[in-house]
Amino acid sequence: MNLIENRSLKDCNTFGIEVNARYFAEITREEEVVPLLSSLKPDQRPLLILGDGSNILFTDDFPGTVIRINTKGIAVLNDDSEAVILRVSAGEEWDEVVEYCVEQGWGGIENLSLIPGRMGAAPIQNIGAYGVELKEVLLELEAIHLETGEPRTFKREECRFGYRESIFKTTLRGHYLILHVTLKLSKKPQLNLEYGSIRKELDQAGNSSPTLHDVREVVCRIRRSKLPDPSVNGNAGSFFRNPVIRSDQFELLKKQYPSVISYPDPNGVKLAAAWLIEQCNWKGKRTGDAGVHPDQPLVLVNYGNATGQEILDLAALIRQSVLSRFGILLEPEVNIF
Ligand code: FAD
Numbered sequence: 001m002n003l004i005e006n007r008s009l010k011d012c013n014t015f016g017i018e019v020n021a022r023y024f025a026e027i028t029r030e031e032e033v034v035p036l037l038s039s040l041k042p043d044q045r046p047l048l049i050l051g052d053g054s055n056i057l058f059t060d061d062f063p064g065t066v067i068r069i070n071t072k073g074i075a076v077l078n079d080d081s082e083a084v085i086l087r088v089s090a091g092e093e094w095d096e097v098v099e100y101c102v103e104q105g106w107g108g109i110e111n112l113s114l115i116p117g118r119m120g121a122a123p124i125q126n127i128g129a130y131g132v133e134l135k136e137v138l139l140e141l142e143a144i145h146l147e148t149g150e151p152r153t154f155k156r157e158e159c160r161f162g163y164r165e166s167i168f169k170t171t172l173r174g175h176y177l178i179l180h181v182t183l184k185l186s187k188k189p190q191l192n193l194e195y196g197s198i199r200k201e202l203d204q205a206g207n208s209s210p211t212l213h214d215v216r217e218v219v220c221r222i223r224r225s226k227l228p229d230p231s232v233n234g235n236a237g238s239f240f241r242n243p244v245i246r247s248d249q250f251e252l253l254k255k256q257y258p259s260v261i262s263y264p265d266p267n268g269v270k271l272a273a274a275w276l277i278e279q280c281n282w283k284g285k286r287t288g289d290a291g292v293h294p295d296q297p298l299v300l301v302n303y304g305n306a307t308g309q310e311i312l313d314l315a316a317l318i319r320q321s322v323l324s325r326f327g328i329l330l331e332p333e334v335n336i337f
C-alpha cells in the first residue's frame with residue numbers, strides 16, 4: 001500500500017482548509033484495509049477515516065495517517081415485489097446512490113437527495129433532511145476495528161442512532177472503519193411530503209400525484225436555494241445541531257420570545273439554531289475570511305484562506321452569544337480535528 005507523506009488535505013475537505021496529513025492512503029479495494037492496518041507502525045497512528053470531508057473542520061495538521069475510502073459497488077442482495085435490499089460500498093457517493101435508487105423506482109431516501117459525502121460516513125451522524133433519516137432504511141453495516149482489524153456487523157439497533165448521532169460519534173468514536181452499508185428500499189414507497197416547503201412547491205407546480213423523481217427534484221431545488229455550494233464558498237453544512245430543550249424550559253423561552261422557531265421532538269422541543277444565531281445578530285458577519293452565511297446563519301463559511309482555528313474561534317463567539325442571551329449551549333455537528 002502506497003503511503004504518501006505530508007499530503008495537503010485542502011482538496012479533501014469542503015471547508016477548503018489548508019492542512020497536511022503526516023501520512024495519507026487511499027483505499028480502492030476492500031481487501032486492502034486489513035493489510036494496511038497491520039502494516040502501520042505506532043508512529044503512523046492515530047488514524048482518521050475520510051470520505052469527502054464534508055462534515056469535518058481541520059484545525060491543525062493531522063499527525064498520523066488519513067485513510068480515504070474510495071471503494072465502489074452496489075449489490076442487490078434481495079429483490080421481491082415489496083422491497084429491495086442493497087449492500088453499498090463505503091466509497092460510493094451518497095447522492096449517486098440516491099439518484100440510482102430514484103431511477104429504479106426504489107423509495108425511502110429521495111428526501112435525502114443532494115446531501116454531500118460518501119456512503120460510509122452517512123451512518124456516522126445518521127444523515128437527515130426533510131423529515132427523513134438514514135436509520136429508517138439502514139438494516140446493518142459492516143465495519144473493521146481499527147486496532148485489531150476484526151470485522152464486525154452492526155445491526156440497526158446496535159448503531160444507537162439519534163438526531164445527528166450514532167454510536168460511532170459517541171462511545172465508538174474513531175474505533176471503526178465502515179466498509180459496507182445495507183439498505184432496504186421500498187417498491188411501494190410512501191412519499192414524505194410534509195416537511196418544510198416540499199408540498200407547497202409541488203402544489204404550486206400543480207403536481208398532485210408526485211413521483212420519487214419529482215420529490216428528488218423539489219428537494220434538490222430547495223437545497224440549492226438555501227445552502228451555499230462548497231465549491232464556491234467553503235463550508236460543511238450546518239455547523240451546529242439544532243438544540244433540543246425540555247418542554248418546561250421551552251415554555252419559559254416562548255413567553256419571553258414568542259417568535260422562537262421550534263419543532264416537536266421525542267425528547268422535548270427542538271429549536272431552530274439558525275433563528276437563535278440570527279437573534280444574536282451574527283447573520284452575514286465576517287472576520288477576515290471566516291464568516292456566518294448571510295442567508296443561513298447555521299452555516300459557517302470559509303471565504304478564501306481562513307484557517308480552521310479562525311472558523312473555530314468564530315463558532316466559539318457564536319456559542320457564547322447564544323448561551324448568554326438564551327441560556328442554550330449549541331453543540332457542533334461538524335467533526336473537529
Ligand atoms: P467526512 O466529512 O469525510 O467524515 C465525517 C465523519 O465520518 C468523520 O468523523 C470521519 O472520520 C467519519 N468517517 C467518514 N467515512 C467513514 C468510514 N467509511 N468509516 C468510519 N468513519 C468514517 N448532513 C446531514 O445530515 N443533512 C444534511 O442535510 C446535510 N447537508 C449538508 C450540506 C452541505 C452543503 C454540506 C457541505 C454538508 C452537509 N451535511 C449534511 C453534512 C455531510 O454531508 C454529512 O455529514 C456526510 O455524511 C459527510 O460525508 P463525508 O463522506 O463527507 O464524511
Ligand code: EPU
Nearest residue numbers: 129130237238240241242261272274275278295296297298
Ligand atoms: N431561519 C431563521 N433565520 C435564518 C435562516 C433560517 O430563523 O436566517 C429559520 C427558518 O425560517 C426555518 C428554520 O430556521 O424556520 C430552519 O431552517 P432550515 O429549514 O433552513 O433548516 P435548518 O434547521 O437550519 C436542518 C438541518 C439541515 C437540513 C435541513 C432540512 C440540522 C443541524 N440541520 O437545517 O442539515 O438539510 O434542516 O431538513 O439539523 C446539515 O446537517 O449539515 C444540514 C444542512
